[in-house]
Amino acid sequence: MAKDNQVLEEFTSKDYEHGWAVNLETEESPKGLNEEIIRFISSKKQEPLWLLEWRLKAFQHWQKMEEPKWSNVTYPKINYQDIIYYSAPKQKVKPSNLSEVDPELIKTFEKLGISLTEQKRLTGVAVDAVIDSVSVATTFKDKLKELGIIFCSFSEAVREHPELVKKYLGSVVPMNDNYFAALNSAVFSDGSFCYIPKGVRCPMELSTYFRINAANTGQFERTLIVADESSYVSYLEGCTAPMRDENQLHAAVVELYAMDDAEIKYSTVQNWYPGDKNGKGGIYNFVTKRGLCFGDHSKISWTQVETGSAITWKYPSCVLKGDYSMGEFYSVAVTNNFQQADTGTKMIHIGKNTRSRIVSKGISAGKSQNSYRGQVRIMKRAVNSRNFSQCDSLLMGDQCGAHTFPYIDVENNTSKVEHEATTSKIGEDQIFYCLQRGIDEEAAVALIVNGYAKEVLNQLPMEFAVEAQKLLALTLEGSVG
């Protein structure tokens, strides 16, 4: 470590030599992206040299890469030199109680059934001493520690468990995997790290809810979950409450690594700011999520409920390397107003007797565009493999679009691939039927949409599922009639 620090110091002083002076006391880097900025981020986070080098290498790759153009979304060109890539957690003036918070936001919270304490936390209201979220998190961490489970922020993991991070970082999503992954690798701010030791079944849902991350890390988040042999973990990401962020561009990376007989279940509820009714503003969400079923009989299951962001570009995938390994993808993607979503999955079958299952439910309303893009690839060695895909689209109104782009690639003749697709419309007939039974329009849409998405919602942990149901209804509020 001492040596690393020494080198680090050298690097920082070098920056000065290059004429780019930055006061290490400042909390924000200047706009733009170059090697100096990356060194700045790394030194701010007091990272070891190997990680700095890893970032720089990623940056070199990124410079040679081009922003992907193949997705079915359109947005103005992003100026990567106009973005601030490092900014320490800001201490904004906190509202002292909920009455100072935007009443619209409170109304949304109430509809979602979010508790008062949670409302305060989300809006940054100082939580009183009665419920101390820090102590909750600590108790929780102690319990995990007893089992040998590591669950901490990415920065902490770099400090405390460098050997694990070094071994698995980039092992599933290489730094040069794609444009946005390379960008993330170069500038990632923080995120979560999780390691489940051999034979341990994690007794609780691990969740970013516990606020192990420092604030303001959402933009270039990085998550790494490693499940050792015969272990199990269920991880929840996100929050049903509306998330606002001043940063428009989000490029996260999530890597899951499952060894023999291990199982990882990863659930997401994404509700970033989608922009206003006229399509102004909103988050661009370019995420790379991939799981590696490295060991035999391992299993990775993705469940996502995507309701937010102006643009969603996201394909949680499974690489089924181990024999008899299994990948699952359950998705509900809702778009309204001017939102655009291009989302789906990749199932790459490499091992023998591997299985995958895809259930995708798209819901488009307003003037939005919703695309499913999926690839099922069965390699030559992956004999007796099976895939089942079901892609359903639900349209509300006549100004939205639903698109399906399935790619199927099978290299042996013992495997079986099935693909089913449907498109339907929420009919006025269905709404009227509900109205005629005394169910108001809002409740009718909620009922119909939740019925449609049931198969996916059933995959979510209980309390998350209830919130997600309400969230779906809320996202589509006012989109009929």
Next chain:
Amino acid sequence: MLIVENLKARIGEKEILNGINLRVNAGEVHAIMGPNGSGKSTLASVLAGREEYEVTGGQVLFDDKNLLDLAPDIRACEGIFLAFQYPVEIPGVSTVNFMKTALNKIRAHRGQPALDAVAFLQLMKEKMKLVEIDQSLLSRSLNEGFSGGEKKRNEIFQMAMIEPKLSILDETDSGLDIDALRIVANGVNKLRTKNNATIVVTHYQRLLEYIVPDFVHVLYKGRIVKSGGKELALELESKGYDWIKNEMATA
């Protein structure tokens, strides 16, 4: 209970109802008959509040309230029930779940507390017997993959659950074999009380052998052109709708 005065309605540019007058009192069963395209189903839809139809004249009083001012879901909560000719399918939503949502909305409107799961199931079991419907059917997605008979029985089951003041049965007999017809009619008859009323919209006299009406009205070109007792239905059956058409032409 229901007073319809000179009700006129159209869809697009097409006038369908040309001045309907009808008075239904509690305890009564009215049959509305008429040839295809005479406006029977339109009348049912307009009373239920379907938006495609534009009311161009007249008024409807339901329990002294101006019905046409009420939104469709409020009409339902106030006690109007429409048994659909073509009940829609709602995938992923079981009849049980659907009915629970509906019933609790209606109860809330009436100022009653929501039924808990136990009370709801008990009520459901009781009403299931009325229409000889199986619980497994009610656990399936609403109307999805149901046979014609099952859909209609499900409509009457819902009517039994909701206990409306005024039930409008829109061609409930269409697509039913004789056994299903008997079951559906039995259900309707058992639900009759002196406090509620029923309007049976039908093309054929057949259903009226099982649900005996107090009054029969003949609808033709958007007007009630003949009213009478249950014997009018029989007369229609033997003489056919041409009888009405000819009578109107010569009048």
